[in-house]
Amino acid sequence: MNGPRRRFRGGLTQLGVRQPRRSSTAAVAVGAVLATAGRAQAHGFGQRYDLPVPLWLWVTGAAAAVVLSFAVIGVFVRGTPGLHGYPRLNLLRWPIGRFLAHRAVRLTVKVVAVALLVLIVATGLLGHVNPTRNLAPTAVWVLWWVGFAYVSALLGNLWTLVNPWKSLFEGVETLFRRGDPDDEFTLGVPYAPWLGAWPGVVLFLAFSWGELVFSGRAFPRQLALMIVVYSLITWTGMFCFGRTVWLRHGDPFALAFRVLARFAPTELRVTDPSVCEACPVECRDRDGECVDCEDCFARAPAPRREWNVRPFGMGLLRNEEISASMVVFVVLLLSTVTFDGFTATPLWADLESAMFAVLPAQGVDRLAVIETMGLLVFPILFLAVYHFFAGQVATAGGRQRSTGAVANAFVVSLVPIAIAYHLAHYFTYLLIQGQLVIPLASDPFGVGWDLFGTAASVPEIGIVGARFAWYTAVIAIVLGHIVAVYVAHVIALRAFQDRRRALRSQYPMLVLMVSYTMVSLWIIAQPIVETGPKG
Amino acid sequence: MKPLERMQRAAPADGMTTMRSCRLFIVILAVFLAPGLGGAHAYLVESSPARQAVLGEPVAALSAAIRALHSRGPDALYRLLRRAVPIVAVIVLLFGVWAPAEPRVIDLPLHEGVLPKHLRVMRVQQGDDVTLRWTTNQAVTIHLHGYDIERRLNPGATITMSFRARASGRFPITVHGPGKEAETTLGYLEVHPR
Numbered sequence: 001m002n003g004p005r006r007r008f009r010g011g012l013t014q015l016g017v018r019q020p021r022r023s024s025t026a027a028v029a030v031g032a033v034l035a036t037a038g039r040a041q042a043h044g045f046g047q048r049y050d051l052p053v054p055l056w057l058w059v060t061g062a063a064a065a066v067v068l069s070f071a072v073i074g075v076f077v078r079g080t081p082g083l084h085g086y087p088r089l090n091l092l093r094w095p096i097g098r099f100l101a102h103r104a105v106r107l108t109v110k111v112v113a114v115a116l117l118v119l120i121v122a123t124g125l126l127g128h129v130n131p132t133r134n135l136a137p138t139a140v141w142v143l144w145w146v147g148f149a150y151v152s153a154l155l156g157n158l159w160t161l162v163n164p165w166k167s168l169f170e171g172v173e174t175l176f177r178r179g180d181p182d183d184e185f186t187l188g189v190p191y192a193p194w195l196g197a198w199p200g201v202v203l204f205l206a207f208s209w210g211e212l213v214f215s216g217r218a219f220p221r222q223l224a225l226m227i228v229v230y231s232l233i234t235w236t237g238m239f240c241f242g243r244t245v246w247l248r249h250g251d252p253f254a255l256a257f258r259v260l261a262r263f264a265p266t267e268l269r270v271t272d273p274s275v276c277e278a279c280p281v282e283c284r285d286r287d288g289e290c291v292d293c294e295d296c297f298a299r300a301p302a303p304r305r306e307w308n309v310r311p312f313g314m315g316l317l318r319n320e321e322i323s324a325s326m327v328v329f330v331v332l333l334l335s336t337v338t339f340d341g342f343t344a345t346p347l348w349a350d351l352e353s354a355m356f357a358v359l360p361a362q363g364v365d366r367l368a369v370i371e372t373m374g375l376l377v378f379p380i381l382f383l384a385v386y387h388f389f390a391g392q393v394a395t396a397g398g399r400q401r402s403t404g405a406v407a408n409a410f411v412v413s414l415v416p417i418a419i420a421y422h423l424a425h426y427f428t429y430l431l432i433q434g435q436l437v438i439p440l441a442s443d444p445f446g447v448g449w450d451l452f453g454t455a456a457s458v459p460e461i462g463i464v465g466a467r468f469a470w471y472t473a474v475i476a477i478v479l480g481h482i483v484a485v486y487v488a489h490v491i492a493l494r495a496f497q498d499r500r501r502a503l504r505s506q507y508p509m510l511v512l513m514v515s516y517t518m519v520s521l522w523i524i525a526q527p528i529v530e531t532g533p534k535g
Numbered sequence: 536m537k538p539l540e541r542m543q544r545a546a547p548a549d550g551m552t553t554m555r556s557c558r559l560f561i562v563i564l565a566v567f568l569a570p571g572l573g574g575a576h577a578y579l580v581e582s583s584p585a586r587q588a589v590l591g592e593p594v595a596a597l598s599a600a601i602r603a604l605h606s607r608g609p610d611a612l613y614r615l616l617r618r619a620v621p622i623v624a625v626i627v628l629l630f631g632v633w634a635p636a637e638p639r640v641i642d643l644p645l646h647e648g649v650l651p652k653h654l655r656v657m658r659v660q661q662g663d664d665v666t667l668r669w670t671t672n673q674a675v676t677i678h679l680h681g682y683d684i685e686r687r688l689n690p691g692a693t694i695t696m697s698f699r700a701r702a703s704g705r706f707p708i709t710v711h712g713p714g715k716e717a718e719t720t721l722g723y724l725e726v727h728p729r
Contacts, residue, residue, distance in 0.1 A: 049704035051705045428704075461681045461682070462702030466661075466726075528705060
């Protein structure tokens with residue numbers, strides 16, 4: 001195990017886990033932290049203590065996924081549930097819903113979010129250089145990036161409400177506004193249709209590199225710089241093309257959380273389509289419905305607004321136009337989530353050591369090169385596999401539609417599998433590493449404050465037992481798989497008029513989904529290793 | 536890593552896991568098979584021959600055989616068995632869930648900052664009183680993550696880490712020694728749930 005350079009995934013977290021005020025050991029560890037420049041953990045920051053899922057549970061989960069897939073097919077042989085709308089319950093009918101959706105509440109949330117952004121950038125730039133004594137890494141990587149994916153998928157698209165960059169820009173807009181309340185603060189550069197979601201794809205790839213490869217990702221200074229650079233890009237985009245247009249096409253996080261939130265059990269809906277005439281983007285889907293367009297929702301008169309509760313996954317059934325660039329974006333999102341888990345498996349450790357030995361030693365950081373290659377190869381591989389199966393689906397459906405059209409139509413059906421995997425993968429991580437925020441809230445800059453008297457608190461590693469985590473993970477993955485199969489069937493019935501063809505088209509899709517679910521299960525059944533290349 | 540090496544790493548460090556899986560198997564048997572067998576038995580003995588005939592000749596023959604057995608043997612034995620099944624199931628279940636915590640002592644000789652291969656994954660059960668006894672040939676600092684225990688090791692001395700394995704999980708043990716630019720992972724402590 002004598003490697004030329006070993007990564008240490010946990011070196012950063014140990015400081016937070018340890019009693020925070022023991023300076024002698026902290027000094028040793030800070031040295032180690034600086035020396036390795038954050039080549040510490042696969043995803044942004046923090047350590048996972050998960051035990052691998054045992055073999056028998058792995059097999060049970062896999063078998064359940066296969067058997068239940070056929071049960072779903074059985075349902076569709078008889079009828080077409082979900083093809084024409086889904087049950088909805090308007091929360092605005094009750095005082096509590098109206099209170100939560102009230103302007104003052106929304107404004108409060110926005111102000112708090114902006115204040116938090118300012119605090120995080122400030123701690124990043126000015127606070128302690130040790131990642132676990134500074135609020136920024138935990139807040140960004142654990143609470144925001146992992147936590148907000150949970151919120152988006154399980155509650156709704158709250159990012160569109162919280163997004164502090166949007167709120168700040170709106171504030172500036174209000175200052176510069178003359179007359180028309182719909183006036184946007186923008187140069188009004190027309191957004192070329194061929195651009196699609198490509199800016200979002202490029203920026204998301206850059207972000208993923210920052211999250212999974214960039215050696216400075218966990219360090220407060222570098223992290224704050226990443227935030228500043230992102231802010232500049234975002235505001236430039238908003239200023240050039242208009243806030244709404246940029247958020248709908250170019251902003252990677254608005255796009256990502258929007259995709260995840262299509263699975264969520266809440267939606268914003270405007271019942272009067274004429275409201276959307278004034279919308280800067282084409283927000284209505286093919287059925288003429290305006291769902292989850294916060295701009296139109298804000299513009300619509302109160303009786304035309306709905307804030308609905310819907311069953312999980314139903315938002316994926318909406319008949320929305322999806323462009324080729326959006327397909328690439330969704331596949332990129334899915335592949336980076338999988339890649340993140342894959343980099344902690346023994347198989348990846350072996351691959352990395354093999355490639356480490358092959359690459360020339362001089363000049364470059366070989367591990368970074370290998371990881372960057374992995375990060376690029378994974379989406380390409382995913383896209384190739386997806387297009388192959390889309391071709392099979394098109395053929396099985398009688399060639400009524402081209403491969404490209406099939407790929408566009410079915411891509412959202414893969415989202416539940418990715419969400420389920422994400423939930424399973426990060427469940428204990430979020431519960432254990434998320435606790436770091438308790439001491440950090442009292443001392444966000446790491447300068448010895450104790451604002452709330454919690455600065456000395458230590459995360460409880462036994463908050464969930466391994467067995468509970470295993471069952472949660474496997475049940476989530478199997479449920480996600482079932483929803484995915486169901487969604488794909490509804491899309492097939494819409495895409496192929498003939499029921500027999502639609503059902504037949506789903507066999508290739510089923511193979512794809514079962515394989516994807518198996519990969520998810522396989523990853524959580526792998527022991528997490530943090531070995532670098534072996535010499 | 537070679538396949539053989541991975542197998543070694545995956546193999547349990549002691550017999551506990553095998554014993555546990557046997558226990559789990561017995562529990563599953565008790566929970567699922569006992570009512571099933573009971574139900575089948577009741578069906579064969581008590582339902583009418585006409586209904587049994589629906590299932591075919593072998594079932595009717597089996598039923599006749601069981602009835603013959605009953606008419607010959609003492610009925611009290613049958614009643615006792617029927618009562619014993621749930622009692623045994625409960626005992627087996629308790630045995631499966633409850634197992635006494637054991638003291639676990641693991642000797643860990645560190646050589647040039649590296650552990651022998653078979654000790655790189657240490658397995659214990661949740662609730663065990665674990666003692667890790669370290670020896671080394673060079674001065675290093677080792678850190679058990681999660682449980683967050685750090686010890687300084689010097690050549691010639693045995694240093695122990697003692698703790699109750701209260702939380703399950705897979706916890707890395709890292710070393711930072713003199714002249715090393717980074718922390719390296721020595722191995723993992725796996726605390727398995729009972």
